[in-house]
Amino acid sequence: MTVRVYELDPQRHVNGAVYVQCSDHARFECLQAAGVDVDDMLADGIGPVNLETNLRYHDELRGGDDVDVTCAFRWGAVRARPTASSSSCGEPTVRSPPR
Helix, strand or coil, X not given: CECCHHHECCCCEECHHHHHHHHHHHHHHHHHHCCCCHHHHXXXXXXXXXXXXXXXXXXXXXXXXXXXXXXXXXXXXXXXXXXXXXXXXXXXXXXXXXX
């Protein structure tokens, strides 16, 4: 994914809300790639709900940077923890490309 200019704050860094949007999008893409139909889940009265979001910034992302966003699920007894990008325990970590 390439960082778009409208995703930037006044300092030309990616706005914090965009990280959350990207991780939410990756979560749904991960479900679809696994063959899970979200509409079927919703019809059965269940669905993926984000209960908590933790971001850990290791480097800045700026307009034009390319970034890979990935997602994996860690299954527990009752709920799954999606992790987006390079992450652990549901805390998405977004790393910018080397400069």
